Amino acid sequence: DAKTTQPTSMDCAEGRAANLPCNHSTISGNEYVYWYRQIHSQGPQYIIHGLKNNETNEMASLIITEDRKSSTLILPHATLRDTAVYYCIVRAPEAGTASKLTFGTGTRLQVTL
Amino acid sequence: DAGVTQSPTHLIKTRGQQVTLRCSPKSGHDTVSWYQQALGQGPQFIFQYYEEEERQRGNFPDRFSGHQFPNYSSELNVNALLLGDSALYLCASSLYRGPGNTIYFGEGSWLTVV
Numbered sequence: 001d002a003k004t005t006q007p008t009s010m011d012c013a014e015g016r017a018a019n020l021p022c023n024h025s026t027i028s029g030n031e032y033v034y035w036y037r038q039i040h041s042q043g044p045q046y047i048i049h050g051l052k053n054n055e056t057n058e059m060a061s062l063i064i065t066e067d068r069k070s071s072t073l074i075l076p077h078a079t080l081r082d083t084a085v086y087y088c089i090v091r092a093p094e095a096g097t098a099s100k101l102t103f104g105t106g107t108r109l110q111v112t113l
Numbered sequence: 114d115a116g117v118t119q120s121p122t123h124l125i126k127t128r129g130q131q132v133t134l135r136c137s138p139k140s141g142h143d144t145v146s147w148y149q150q151a152l153g154q155g156p157q158f159i160f161q162y163y164e165e166e167e168r169q170r171g172n173f174p175d176r177f178s179g180h181q182f183p184n185y186s187s188e189l190n191v192n193a194l195l196l197g198d199s200a201l202y203l204c205a206s207s208l209y210r211g212p213g214n215t216i217y218f219g220e221g222s223w224l225t226v227v
Binding site: 036043104 | 117146148154155156157158161169171201203205215216217218219220221
């Protein structure tokens with residue numbers, strides 16, 4: 001699976017949009033970009049994933065560049081409860097490798113008043 | 114629809130002992146994987162089970178073993194516990210086949226080895 005690079009930490013004011021970048025310049029054509037977050041002492045929570053097109057769900061939006069070498073997770077209106085470590089993961093979809101996720105160090109997002 | 118459930122949530126063991134952790138996958142999922150997360154680090158893949166067989170394994174010693182039952186639930190066993198085995202153990206479930214299938218995690222089992 002391709003390696004990802006994320007900033008170590010970011011701050012965001014409550015109510016503002018949080019934009020979390022991720023570089024994955026070695027991504028292969030069939031690899032998906034997944035985002036998870038982990039609130040202190042809890043299991044990782046799935047947020048969103050995409051292949052080529054931008055994606056949106058009730059939690060966040062995922063913007064993937066046309067060359068797929070980078071992406072941005074957008075939390076449109078951050079709240080204090082969004083304070084967590086956010087992991088960007090690139091993963092191949094084939095059967096047999098589907099369950100393996102390779103976590104990096106992630107971005108520690110601190111949402112402040 | 115129950116998500117991934119793990120038990121116990123916390124436990125303390127003595128060095129040299131053995132521990133068994135349990136996991137029930139999300140309804141409809143047939144694949145279970147286990148991760149170890151040491152304090153301050155990201156989760157590390159231990160192994161994956163599908164059709165009651167170990168399909169993939171990460172860089173963990175043979176002291177770590179597992180089992181999957183016909184109802185897809187799973188156990189993680191760790192023998193001869195070391196102090197360094199103290200960690201959060203996470204169970205994750207998914208479907209074995211299907212493009213872009215999503216992996217869901219449980220809340221984990223905190224193991225402390227003293």
